[in-house]
Amino acid sequence: MADSLAELQDALDTFVEERNWAQFHTPKNLAMGVAIEAAEIMEHFLWCSGDESYSLPDDKRAEVANEIGDVLMYLLGLGRALDVDIIAAAREKLVINREKYPIEKAKGRATKYVDLD
Amino acid sequence: MADSLAELQDALDTFVEERNWAQFHTPKNLAMGVAIEAAEIMEHFLWCSGDESYSLPDDKRAEVANEIGDVLMYLLGLGRALDVDIIAAAREKLVINREKYPIEKAKGRATKYVDLD
Amino acid sequence: MADSLAELQDALDTFVEERNWAQFHTPKNLAMGVAIEAAEIMEHFLWCSGDESYSLPDDKRAEVANEIGDVLMYLLGLGRALDVDIIAAAREKLVINREKYPIEKAKGRATKYVDLD
Amino acid sequence: MADSLAELQDALDTFVEERNWAQFHTPKNLAMGVAIEAAEIMEHFLWCSGDESYSLPDDKRAEVANEIGDVLMYLLGLGRALDVDIIAAAREKLVINREKYPIEKAKGRATKYVDLD
Numbered sequence: 123m124a125d126s127l128a129e130l131q132d133a134l135d136t137f138v139e140e141r142n143w144a145q146f147h148t149p150k151n152l153a154m155g156v157a158i159e160a161a162e163i164m165e166h167f168l169w170c171s172g173d174e175s176y177s178l179p180d181d182k183r184a185e186v187a188n189e190i191g192d193v194l195m196y197l198l199g200l201g202r203a204l205d206v207d208i209i210a211a212a213r214e215k216l217v218i219n220r221e222k223y224p225i226e227k228a229k230g231r232a233t234k235y236v237d238l239d
Numbered sequence: 240m241a242d243s244l245a246e247l248q249d250a251l252d253t254f255v256e257e258r259n260w261a262q263f264h265t266p267k268n269l270a271m272g273v274a275i276e277a278a279e280i281m282e283h284f285l286w287c288s289g290d291e292s293y294s295l296p297d298d299k300r301a302e303v304a305n306e307i308g309d310v311l312m313y314l315l316g317l318g319r320a321l322d323v324d325i326i327a328a329a330r331e332k333l334v335i336n337r338e339k340y341p342i343e344k345a346k347g348r349a350t351k352y353v354d355l356d
Numbered sequence: 357m358a359d360s361l362a363e364l365q366d367a368l369d370t371f372v373e374e375r376n377w378a379q380f381h382t383p384k385n386l387a388m389g390v391a392i393e394a395a396e397i398m399e400h401f402l403w404c405s406g407d408e409s410y411s412l413p414d415d416k417r418a419e420v421a422n423e424i425g426d427v428l429m430y431l432l433g434l435g436r437a438l439d440v441d442i443i444a445a446a447r448e449k450l451v452i453n454r455e456k457y458p459i460e461k462a463k464g465r466a467t468k469y470v471d472l473d
Numbered sequence: 474m475a476d477s478l479a480e481l482q483d484a485l486d487t488f489v490e491e492r493n494w495a496q497f498h499t500p501k502n503l504a505m506g507v508a509i510e511a512a513e514i515m516e517h518f519l520w521c522s523g524d525e526s527y528s529l530p531d532d533k534r535a536e537v538a539n540e541i542g543d544v545l546m547y548l549l550g551l552g553r554a555l556d557v558d559i560i561a562a563a564r565e566k567l568v569i570n571r572e573k574y575p576i577e578k579a580k581g582r583a584t585k586y587v588d589l590d
Contacts, residue, residue, distance in 0.1 A: 164271060192329075197314070213250070215305050382526050391512055440534075446546050463492050
């Protein structure tokens with residue numbers, strides 16, 4: 123993770139340290155933070171159709187970008203607290219998913235994908 | 240985002256294309272995916288205290304890492320679908336947070352932080 | 357709440373007492389429980405369209421019913437822990453919503469509804 | 474469900490019909506609504522400890538009651554859309570839970586309870 127994500131991580135660490143907030147940032151609370159911000163992303167898509175969800179008005183899109191930023195920050199914080207490299211974790215999960223959903227079986231089938239967990 | 244996260248993004252794009260799954264990956268559905276996987280992270284921390292949440296058993300920690308990977312993959316997919324650079328989004332939100340929670344006022348105060356949105 | 361919901365509440369109280377689980381059922385944890393089970397409902401609808409979501413296969417529908425039951429149980433537990441009557445809470449919120457979304461303005465407009473919070 | 478919850482259901486039906494909103498209230502969207510409002514409950518408990526979560530300030534408690542009301546309304550709407558009696562669903566899930574967590578094994582053990590799904 124020796125790149126822009128690592129820089130973001132450092133900026134976040136400083137932000138938290140300066141405010142003495144590490145005491146509140148337990149893995150349990152950070153996991154809640156990820157879920158809360160994820161729901162705030164979702165709120166912008168509640169009443170639109172799948173097709174409509176591609177074309178948010180500019181102000182909504184900016185708000186969604188903010189919430190995406192929040193999720194990533196909490197996720198990085200959680201990774202830090204648990205000593206989990208979030209990119210490595212995603213890479214490893216992708217390997218699992220490739221095996222779980224072989225191309226020939228999964229191609230174009232949402233029903234197959236539904237069982238993803 | 241010219242680094243390991245971009246590589247992950249490319250690997251994800253290939254994974255989705257090979258399975259012809261882009262049709263299901265609307266921003267609306269990807270936002271749901273982020274929230275669902277975020278809840279799966281949280282499930283591992285439901286009954287423990289904040290302190291206990293630092294010391295997960297190894298098998299639980301590996302499962303949490305998997306769920307973290309899932310959240311990151313859906314988040315990247317959502318960023319791709321909306322043309323939002325997720326790292327830039329987090330950097331910009333951090334700038335907002337620095338102004339919203341000035342050090343002298345926020346230091347050590349969870350009550351202040353509670354109002355974060 | 358002097359009816360079937362109250363009976364369910366009593367059955368839940370007994371279930372929790374018999375297992376000595378009240379110690380884990382803080383409002384914080386019960387709120388997490390509601391959110392986790394809500395996400396499990398959602399998981400069944402991730403890849404289907406709005407129209408398709410009406411016609412779940414029987415086994416999926418039974419699983420969704422189970423998750424709905426879980427959400428209601430955690431919600432009742434949370435209401436109990438905070439001394440909030442969940443039906444009265446919904447009635448009062450409905451009064452607020454009636455004022456917030458007057459019929460003449462809100463009729464048939466999801467865009468209006470989007471701002472519901 | 475022939476009681477106060479049924480009355481609430483009727484009031485909700487009228488509210489939705491008067492605004493012609495049934496078109497937006499697919500099971501998929503209502504499931505998202507439950508999850509979004511569940512996260513809004515959770516937000517009030519993010520930075521407090523389990524013990525602190527019992528003693529919310531009055532204004533926060535009123536806000537939590539509102540969010541609880543929102544969750545119940547979406548849950549009822551979802552039950553209606555899928556023809557699921559939410560109280561019966563909870564009762565049936567409770568029967569399952571009694572078998573899954575026998576008193577003698579589960580008593581006082583969160584670790585056991587952690588495996589609840």
